[in-house]
Amino acid sequence: MLMAYGWPKFLPIATTPSLCSQPVVYLKIYNGLLLLITSTQIQVWSASQNKVRLGIHVREVASLQKYGENIQAVWKSDTNSIVVLTSGHSLHFFEIAPSSKQLHFYGEESTPLSLVHVNELFIKEIPLQDSNSKITLCGDNLNIILGLPDGRLTMVSWVGEFLGEPSALQDICSALLPGSVGHISSGSLLRSPLGSNSYSHDYPQNVGYAQMELSAALHLLVLLLLDGRVLQCSIKQNALGQVQDIAASKWLGVYDAVCTSMAHEQKLLGIGTKRGTVELFNLVDGSSLLRTISLFDWGYSLEDTGPVSSISWTPDYAAFSVGWKYRGLAVWSVSGCRLMCTIRQGSASTQFSPTVPSSELFKNEPMANGVAALTWGEHAYNLFSVEHGHAIRLVQFSFVKSSITRCIAGSSHALQVLLGEDRLLVVESDEESQLKMHHLVIPQSYISVSWPVTQVAVNEDGTFLAIAGQKGLILYDVRLKKWRVFGDIMQERQICCCGLVWLGKIIIVCCYREATGMYELNLYPRYHLDESSLLYRKQLLDKPIALDVWQDYVLVAYPPFDIQVLHVNISGSLYPFATSSVQISTVRELSIMSARKNPIAIQLVPNFNFKNWGHLLTVENVGSEYWNKHSPDPLSRQPTRCCYLSVCSSAQMGSYHCLIWIRAVKESW
Numbered sequence: 001m002l003m004a005y006g007w008p009k010f011l012p013i014a015t016t017p018s019l020c021s022q023p024v025v026y027l028k029i030y031n032g033l034l035l036l037i038t039s040t041q042i043q044v045w046s047a048s049q050n051k052v053r054l055g056i057h058v059r060e061v062a063s064l065q066k067y068g069e070n071i072q073a074v075w076k077s078d079t080n081s082i083v084v085l086t087s088g089h090s091l092h093f094f095e096i097a098p099s100s101k102q103l104h105f106y107g108e109e110s111t112p113l114s115l116v117h118v119n120e121l122f123i124k125e126i127p128l129q130d131s132n133s134k135i136t137l138c139g140d141n142l143n144i145i146l147g148l149p150d151g152r153l154t155m156v157s158w159v160g161e162f163l164g165e166p167s168a169l170q171d172i173c174s175a176l177l178p179g180s181v182g183h184i185s186s187g188s189l190l191r192s193p194l195g196s197n198s199y200s201h202d203y204p205q206n207v208g209y210a211q212m213e214l215s216a217a218l219h220l221l222v223l224l225l226l227d228g229r230v231l232q233c234s235i236k237q238n239a240l241g242q243v244q245d246i247a248a249s250k251w252l253g254v255y256d257a258v259c260t261s262m263a264h265e266q267k268l269l270g271i272g273t274k275r276g277t278v279e280l281f282n283l284v285d286g287s288s289l290l291r292t293i294s295l296f297d298w299g300y301s302l303e304d305t306g307p308v309s310s311i312s313w314t315p316d317y318a319a320f321s322v323g324w325k326y327r328g329l330a331v332w333s334v335s336g337c338r339l340m341c342t343i344r345q346g347s348a349s350t351q352f353s354p355t356v357p358s359s360e361l362f363k364n365e366p367m368a369n370g371v372a373a374l375t376w377g378e379h380a381y382n383l384f385s386v387e388h389g390h391a392i393r394l395v396q397f398s399f400v401k402s403s404i405t406r407c408i409a410g411s412s413h414a415l416q417v418l419l420g421e422d423r424l425l426v427v428e429s430d431e432e433s434q435l436k437m438h439h440l441v442i443p444q445s446y447i448s449v450s451w452p453v454t455q456v457a458v459n460e461d462g463t464f465l466a467i468a469g470q471k472g473l474i475l476y477d478v479r480l481k482k483w484r485v486f487g488d489i490m491q492e493r494q495i496c497c498c499g500l501v502w503l504g505k506i507i508i509v510c511c512y513r514e515a516t517g518m519y520e521l522n523l524y525p526r527y528h529l530d531e532s533s534l535l536y537r538k539q540l541l542d543k544p545i546a547l548d549v550w551q552d553y554v555l556v557a558y559p560p561f562d563i564q565v566l567h568v569n570i571s572g573s574l575y576p577f578a579t580s581s582v583q584i585s586t587v588r589e590l591s592i593m594s595a596r597k598n599p600i601a602i603q604l605v606p607n608f609n610f611k612n613w614g615h616l617l618t619v620e621n622v623g624s625e626y627w628n629k630h631s632p633d634p635l636s637r638q639p640t641r642c643c644y645l646s647v648c649s650s651a652q653m654g655s656y657h658c659l660i661w662i663r664a665v666k667e668s669w
Contacts, residue, residue, distance in 0.1 A: 001333075001339070002319055002331060002333075002339050002401050003340070003399060003400050004331070004339075004398065004399050005425065005439075006398050008366050008396055008397045009051075009395070009396040009398070010393045010394070011045070011393060011394040012392065012394075013053075013386075013394045014392040014393075021389065023038065024036060024037070024038050024372050024386040025070050025373075026072070027384065027386060028375050029375050029378060031378075032046065032048050032378070033080075033096070033116075035073075035075055035096075036386075036394065037070055039069040040058065040059050040064060040070065041056060041057065041058050041059070042056065042057040042070075043057075044056070044096055044118060046113050047377055047382075048113070049105075049421070049422065049447070049448065049451040049452070050105050054103075054113060054114070055096070055099075055115060055117055055118050057118035066088065069086060070092075072085040072136060072137055073085065074137060076139070076141050076158055077141070079095075079158075080096035080097075081093065081096075081158055082095070083139070083158070085135060085137050089125065089126040089128045090124065090125045090126065091126065092120060093121040093123070093124070093160060094118055094120050094121060095119050096117075096118055097116060097118075098114045098116055099116060099117050101114070102115070111449065122160055124156065128148075128149070133149035134149055134209075134210075134226070135147065135148060136209045136210065136211060137212065138212040138214045138221075140214055140216045142158075142239060143158070143241070144158065145212060145214060145221070145243075147208070147209035148166060148208075149208040150168065151168045151209075152166040152168035153168070153243045153246065154167070154243060155240075155241075155243055164242040164243055167244065209223055209224060209225060210224045210225065210258070211223075211259060211260055212224070213261070215262050216235075216239075217264045217265075220234060220235065220262070220283065221233040221234075221235060221246055222262060224257055224259070228273075228274070229251060229255060229257065230257050231248060232250045232252060232287055233246050233247060234246075234247050234249045252269075252271070253289065256273045257271045257273055257274075258273060258307050258308055258309070259271075259309065260272070261320065262283075262313075263317035263320070264317070265316070268280055268282060268290070268317070269283055269287070270311045272307070272310075272311050272322070275307070276305050276308060276324060277293060277296075278292070278308060278332075279292055280292075295330065298338070300343065304326075304327060304343070305325075305326055305328050305343075306370065307324065307325050308322060308323070309324055309325040309372065309388070310322075310373055311323075312374035312376055314380040315377075315378055315380055316380065318333065319331055319333050319334065319380075321376070323370070323385065324371060325370045325388065326370045327367065327368055328341065328342055328343040328367055329371050330343075331383070331399075340399075342367045344365050366385075366397075367387055367395070369389055370388035370389070371385055371386070371387065372388040373386045379421065379452050380399065380401060381398065381421035382397065382398060382399065382421065383399065384396055384397075385397070398421070399420070400420040400423075400425045401419055403417065403419050403455070403456050415427070415428055417456050417458060417465065419453050419454075420453065421451065421453060422442055422451060422452065423439050423441045423442060423453075424440040424453070424456060424465070425437060425438075426439075440465075440476065442467065442469075443474070443485075446474050446485060449469075449471060449472075449489075449493070450468075450469030450471040450492075451469060451470065452470070454468055454469055455467070455468040455498070455500045456500065457500035457502055459502040463477070463479055464476065464477060464502070464526060465478065466500045466507050468497035468509070471496060472493065472495050472497070473495060473497060473500075473524075475507070475529065484529060485529065486529045487530050491530065491531050494513065494515065495513075495522075496511055496512040496513075496514065497509055497510070497511050498510050498511065498512060498519070498544065499547045500547075501548065501549045503549050503568060504570075505525065505526045506524065506525060506535065506568075506570075506574065506582075507523075507524050507525075507526060508547070508549070508554065509521070509522045509524065510544055510547060510556075512543070518539055518540070519540040519542065519544065520538060520539055520540060521537070521538045521556070521584075522537055523536040523537075527574075527575065527576050535581075535582040536583070538566070538584050540556065541562075542559065542562075544556050545558065545559050545598055548601075548602045548603055548604050548642075550604035550639055552567060552568045552570070553566065553567055553568070553587070553639055554566040555604050555639075555642065557602055559598055560598055561591070561592040561593075561598060561599065563589065563591075563602075564588070565586070565638075566585065566586055566587065567585050567587045567638075568584055569584075569585070588638070597646040598646060599644035599645060599646050600645055602642055602643075603642060603644070604642050605639060605641035605642055606639060
C-alpha cells in the first residue's frame with residue numbers, strides 16, 4: 001500500500017530562461033541517479049536523500065542547427081552510457097563519468113556525493129531521405145532497436161555499429177486492415193540493403209512507430225504504431241542479436257493507444273489511450289485484458305483530463321502512476337484501487353478547473369497543466385514528475401508504504417506503522433477507537449548515513465520500534481519517546497539489515513556481514529545495542545526471504561521455498577548487569593516444492609484443533625495463556641503449521657482483485 005503525504009517539493013531544473021518552455025523528453029532513475037533530458041540539455045541529479053544536480057551537458061547552437069533537438073533517449077544503466085536521438089535523425093552517444101569533486105552533507109559521517117561529467121563520445125547519423133519522418137528507439141544493456149518510418153526495424157550496438165540489415169515485419173501491411181486484431185499468422189521478415197538511402201514503397205507510409213518498449217526478461221517487444229495500434233512481438237530465448245530474432249505474435253485490442261509501459265516481474269502491460277483510460281493486459285495469459293483504469297467513476301470526464309500522457313510503474317510493479325495531458329496525476333494499485341490523485345475533489349467539471357497565471361502555480365493544484373514525464377524513485381518513496389509546458393521545475397511527491405516484512409504474529413493491533421524514506425508514519429487508536437496519526441522523523445545523525453528506511457518491526461505490546469536503514473539499527477521507545485543507537489558507529493556500519501523480528505525483549509536482526517560474505521541472525525538485548533552485548537550469532541544457509549516468530553520459535557524461509565524452524569532457549573534475566581545466555585537449535589527443516597511463488601511474509605500457526613482458519617489471523621485467539629493452557633506438553637508446543645503470503649499472477653488467480661494470496665500448509669513437518 002502506498003499513501004502520499006505532505007505538499008510536493010519543487011526542484012529547479014531550468015538553468016536558463018529559455019529552458020522553461022522546453023519539453024522534457026526523458027526522465028529515469030537508476031542506481032541513485034536521476035537522468036533528465038530536455039530538447040537541448042542532459043542533466044544528472046542525485047536521487048538519494050539529497051536531491052541536487054551533479055552534472056549537466058548543454059548542446060551547442062551549432063550542434064542543434066546541424067543535428068536537431070533531442071527527442072528520445074535510452075540509458076544503458078550498467079555502464080552509465082546514454083544514447084540520444086535527435087530530430088535530425090542522428091544518434092548522440094554520451095557517458096556519465098564521476099569527477100574528483102565531492103559534495104558533503106551533515107558532517108563527515110554522511111556519504112559524500114560525487115559530481116559527474118556528461119561527456120559526448122561520438123555521433124552516428126541514420127540515413128533517411130525524408131527529414132520530416134519520425135524515428136523511435138528502445139534498447140537494453142546489449143543493443144539499441146530503431147523503428148524506422150516505413151515500419152522496418154534496425155539494430156545498433158552501443159559502440160555505434162549497425163547490426164545486420166533493416167527489416168520489416170511482413171504482416172504489418174495486412175494487419176492494418178480493419179478487423180485484423182488477433183494473432184499474427186507468420187513472423188517472416190523482409191530485408192533491404194542497409195546502405196540504401198531510400199526505402200521500398202511496398203510498405204504503407206503510416207506504419208511508423210510512436211513508441212517501442214523492450215523486455216529482455218520476458219523476451220517481448222511491444223510496438224506502438226502511429227495510428228494507435230499495439231503490436232506484441234516475441235524474441236528468441238537467446239540474447240537479442242539481430243532483427244531476425246524478433247517475430248510478430250499478436251495485435252492487442254486497442255485502437256487509440258498513445259503510450260505503453262511494461263511491468264516486467266508482474267508480466268503486465270499498461271496501455272494509455274486517447275480516451276483517458278489505461279488498459280491493463282496480462283502478458284502470460286494470452287495477452288488478455290485484465291481491467292480498465294479510469295477516473296470516470298470518480299466524476300471526471302475526458303474533457304477534464306485529456307488523453308493519457310505517461311505511465312510509470314513502481315520498482316516492485318505493485319502500483320503505477322498515470323499522468324494526463326491536460327490535467328492531473330494519479331497513482332493506482334494493480335487491482336484498480338486509486339491511491340492518490342492531484343485533481344482537487346469537487347472540481348470534476350472543467351468549469352471549476354483552476355485558470356491561474358504561471359506565477360501562482362506553486363500555490364495551486366499540482367500538475368494542473370498536465371504531465372510531461374513521470375518516474376519513480378528506486379524505493380517507491382518518491383514520485384518525480386514534470387508539468388507539461390513548465391520545465392522550470394521537477395515536482396517530487398513523497399509516499400509512505402506498508403511493510404510486509406514485519407512479524408505478522410507479533411504485530412500490535414493498537415499500533416500500525418508505515419515506512420517513509422526518512423520517517424515513520426505511526427497510526428494509533430485511542431480508547432474511543434479514533435485513529436491518531438503522527439510523523440516519527442528518524443534522527444538525522446542516523447538517517448544521513450543509512451538512508452533510506454528499509455525495515456521496521458513492532459514488539460508485541462507496541463512499546464518499542466526497531467528500525468533499520470541501509471546500515472545499522474536504531475530503536476525507539478514509544479512511551480518515553482527516546483532513541484537508542486549503536487554506541488560504536490563502526491559496528492553499526494558493519495550491519496546490513498535484511499530482516500527484523502522481536503522475540504520478547506530480544507531484537508533478532510537478520511543481517512549481511514561484508515567481512516564474511518554470509519547472512520547471520522544476531523540477537524541483541526533491547527536495553528543495549530553493542531557487539532559486547534550480543535546474545536547469540538547464528539550463520540544462515542542463504543539470504544532469507546521471510547522471517548517470523550512465535551513464542552520462542554523462529555521461522556526462516558530461504559529461496560525458492562525452504563523452511564527452517566529454530567528454537568531459542570533463554571537462560572537468566574535480560575536486564576543490565578544480569579547473567580543470561582541464549583542457545584539456538586534447529587528443530588525442523590522443510591523444502592516445499594509445490595509452491596509456485598516465493599513467500600513475501602510468513603506466519604507460524606500453533607498446533608491445536610480448530611475449525612475455522614480465520615481464527616489463526618487473530619493474535620488474541622492464540623495467545624500465550626491460551627496456548628500454555630491447552631498444550632502443556634513441550635513437544636506439542638512446537639509449531640507444525642504455517643500460512644504464507646505471496647504475490648500471484650492473474651493467470652493463477654483468475655483476477656487481480658487481490659494481489660496476494662494465502663495458502664495454509666497443513667502437513668506436519
